[in-house]
Amino acid sequence: MTSFLKEEYEKTSEHTAFYTGGDIQWTADGVQLLCLCDDNVKVIDVNTLSTIQVIGTVEDNVECDQIYTFRLSHCNTNILTAHKSGLMKLWDKDAGTLKKMWRSGHKGPVVQLAFDIKDENIASGGSDGNIRLWNLAFNTCTSSLRGAIGVFSVLKYHPDTAKDLIFGAADDTKIRSWNCKSGKECMIYSGHFSKITSIQFTSDSEHMVSSGRDRVLILWKLNEAKALKVIPVYESIEACVLLPPSFRIPNFKKKIGMEGIYIACAGEKGLVKIWNMQMSRLMYEQEHSLVSPALEEGGLAVTHLLLNEARNMLSVVTVDHNIIIHDLETFGCHKQIVGFTDEILDIIFIGKDESHIMVATNSCDLKYYEIESMNCQIIKGHTDIVLALANFPTKPNLFVSSSKDNSVRLWLCLEDNSIQCVGVGTRHTASIGSIFTSQTSNDFFASVSQDNCLKVWSVPSEISTYNQILKSNHTEVAHQMDINCVSVSPNDKMIATGSQDKTAKIWTEDLILLGVLKGHRRGVWCVKFSPADQVILTSSADCSIKLWSVADLSCLKTFEGHESSVLNIEFLSKGQQIISCGADGLLKLWNIKSSECKMSLDNHDGKVWSLAVSRNESLIITGGSDSKLVTLRDVTVERREKMTKEREQLILQEQELSNLLHSKKLVKALKLALRMERPLHVLKIVNEVLHHGNEKLIDTLKEINNTQKEILLKFAAEWNTNNKNCHAAQLVFNTLAPEIIRGDLNVPSLGNFIEGTLPYTERHFERLTSLLQDLQFVTYTVNCMQPHAVKMN
The missing domain is CATH 2.130.10.10 (YVTN repeat-like/Quinoprotein amine dehydrogenase)
Structure with missing residues (x-):
């Protein structure tokens, strides 16, 4: 059974936010979008949604200078940005490099920027009601235009260069024009009574x-x-x-x-x-x-x-x-791009081949992604934030959603990949935080709400393409505090709920209470039935995961390792493993039998709310408060095969090394031992070479390349720490030192290398000096005793 266990998941892709609001521009060829994202401007490929360039990044340990606004030049080669620090910067769009930088001179933030039609001059409009005109060639301010009151909302050069006009509108709801050369106000256009x-x-x-x-x-x-x-x-x-x-x-x-x-x-x-x-x-x-x-x-x-x-x-x-x-010609939707999803609350796989995912974000709209390309469709229906999603294992193109609008909706994925709402249920009186579908059929689903009620809904036997009214068969006040989660057993005979009251409860399909699971110190965030055994798994805000027996309601095991609330859990490997995610941003893989955490991944910057596992468990997709969708792939088999090949290769190399040593082919043996990074074998070979004299070592080291010499130096530094092996180490240092001095051999971090070896070398020198002194004293004593012995005779 252990052969089925997962050992490692590897991140294959990450879909992050690229537009968080503010300015956005489209290049003239229609290939790229320039989007303001947090403190940077991101250049996005419209077709692949990949980030081509990031404008405004800073080096480490330097405070980030937030970009307030930006403008793309008419030739589409330069980007002008205005920053929180009062600086204005000109960037090369394609290279992402800074070309020029100067102070704006405004008393407040710069909120509007504009290029003239020739891209030779720029204008900056501030919150101080002033416009400053700049000559890009000399970085000089040519005019300061006054007259407007308040913060500028619009700033634009007239496209006819012969007119030399610039137009601006501020909080005083008037459009003003100025002459660019003289700086004089030309005309005032009064007609609006609110922000232009x-x-x-x-x-x-x-x-x-x-x-x-x-x-x-x-x-x-x-x-x-x-x-x-x-x-x-x-x-x-x-x-x-x-x-x-x-x-x-x-x-x-x-x-x-x-x-x-x-x-x-x-x-x-x-x-x-x-x-x-x-x-x-x-x-x-x-x-x-x-x-x-x-x-x-x-x-x-x-x-x-x-x-x-x-x-x-x-x-x-x-x-x-x-x-x-x-x-524009047909006004059909060509492409839908989601720049920022805010918090990702839930994710499910859709379709027989699981090629799509449905994502519930901090929005009333659902996001329907194609996994391979991350193309998105926006699905409308709910009138408030969608909180939870659940699909039917027996019918992968049918799923349900729940929302803060107190309703549940039944959705059908059609053959053309469009999504149709086919049912609506509105029996709850508060936000519906969790839903779960039947596992052996598509007859019902369960929902829990902040009204403390657990409801079981029936799914129509014949699903049409128009909104049907969904009926609630059973209702029960399940807990006295908010209910966070609900789950249906694999045989559809039991339902489990978890609540902020620190308990989980088990119910029959008719909502008759079977038992209460008590033991958590904080609210229960998630509850799941095992697909193979009569056990239930719960996770809590007390940072722990507990495994319970359905038969006697006893706690069988407790898994501790998360540093914050454990928000979501799933069984893997036919109930032998657990995958969990929490508010600490970690994803953990556990072995139930050994209670051991096999893997811990930190791919998120905040809470990980959602966790979706594909049917064959080869893919896991996580989402959280950082607006990231992270795709993970099971690489257990690949890693095992790689380790097997490496082990076989190692056995062959060891046999080859043994043969070379036996046949006294020391140069080849040395090269192989260095390639295998075996310091003890290398030491044995060096000592064997030294039996033939120091000159033999010099000749041998001439046969190896610089990379192998670097490895040999590293090994020699290790040998130098031991009195028994220092002789070989010092001879290696002595042989390679001239090459290092000449510059023929580059040693990475040479200073650190010398700093690490010098104290041991000095210690060996002092020890040998002391031994030589003792030897001289013994010799002197013996010589003094010889004349005395002669006289005695």
Whole structure:
């Protein structure tokens, strides 16, 4: 049976956050996204989602300088960043190297940056209401533009260089323009009554469109500062883009002479709308948006719109840090990217081949990932944070979810990999923290809630593609405190629950209490039935895991090793092993029979809430509070095979070494012993060589290469610590010292090597000096005694 036991899992991939909110830009070729992530700017490949470059990293032991905002140059080669320290830095995008750095001169943080169309000058807008213009060639401030009040929300150069204009809008809800050369204020555009979120210049350079949180779009005549059109859009607008003249959208064909100004905008409702500004007409409104509307009036849903003309695509960036890329012509969803998942609360495998995973994060939306590519679909349905997931072993494409919205939902994965909600249950009166499905059928599932109730739900025998009302067959007040977990036995005859009241309880399928497991000192976080034996496993906030007998409710074993709450546990290897994860960020593998921890992995920076094990136990995926999805692969068999091959190779080498020694082929034997890193065999060979004189050792050492000489020096340092072997060590040092002095032989950490060998060498020298003195004294005594002996005769 021990041959089935796992010994080691190895991390194969790690999916981490790359966009945590703030600025985001799309390169002109549509291949890369630049995302603000914590204190850095990450350059992401849109197709593979791999991080190509990280801008703003610092060396060790240097305090991190947080990036407030950044801007990509029009030529897509440079990135300008503004930092918490007041510094502004210019970076090479592809190399990630710092090119220039200077102080902004603002009295507060820099919140907006802009490049002119030639990338020769830049502008910085601060929270102090000032704009400073900079010449990049000389790093000099050419103008300081005043007049605005408050923090800048928009800053943009006019694309026509002949006009030499820069536009900015701050908290005073007015758009101002300044002359870049003279620094004088030109015009003030008054019309908005709330924060201005975007300004767009038309291709004729004569008009401007602005959007704001006051629920209007305004078309301006630039040279007159006149509002030509004020269009009410009935929602707070956070982002808008000007569509190119040749654009196409569904159900709309531009007629000849309809080359008007078209704006795509999005805001609190989460829908993309396209307006003809000159006709004040809504031309297109998105249907079936993947973006949830804001929870309250005036809240955020969409934060950015990014247009890529090269690919004819529009990206919608949401407040949940999701990036949804649409094909503009069909407005179909081309790709969904999750930039930051926040806390990962639960994970399950989906499908017969387990090629996908479903992830519950700190969001009302589910994330449906393809494991190989980590492409994601956002699944909508719940109205509050999803807390738990569970799949049916007998029907891998059917699973259930529970949420803070007090409901459970039954989901079906269709053949085209789309997910359909097929059932909803709303009998609980509080958040549903855990669910578990039947193991031998797909007839029922159990749920527990903060209302202290345990419920058993029936699954419809015929599952249709529309939401059915799920019925609760049994309900029981199971504990007097919050219930953290529920589990169903492998034969579907028993149900176990664990609670903050420090106990776990065992119930029949009809919710008749069979027994109470008492022994934990803190709340029970997880409970699982063994797949093979009549035992139950529990984990607790007291940092321990306990194994209980179902028959007499006694505690059989306690596993201690975690430094914090043990949040999740699973049986492995047909019930012979345990895998556990906890709030200490550790993943541990235990052998039940020996109570030994075989493996401990530290892949997370915070609590590890979720743990998913594939059916054949070859893959484990973990997720936690650090927004990481870590994939681990079972490498036990590979390691055993590798160790077997190494052992066989070692036996062959030892036999070869023995043969070489027997046949007195000392040079070959020395090379082999050094390659095998056998210091005792090497010492034996060196002593054998010294029997033929010191010159023989010098000739022998000429036959080995520098790498082998370095190993020999390391061994000689070990021999030098012993009086019996110091003679051979000192002769090796003496033979190789000239090569080290000439520089022919490079010794790693030469200073440390000398520092380690010198005290022993001095000790051996003192000992030999003392022996020589004693020998001279004996000789002197013998010589003195010889004349006296002659006289006696």
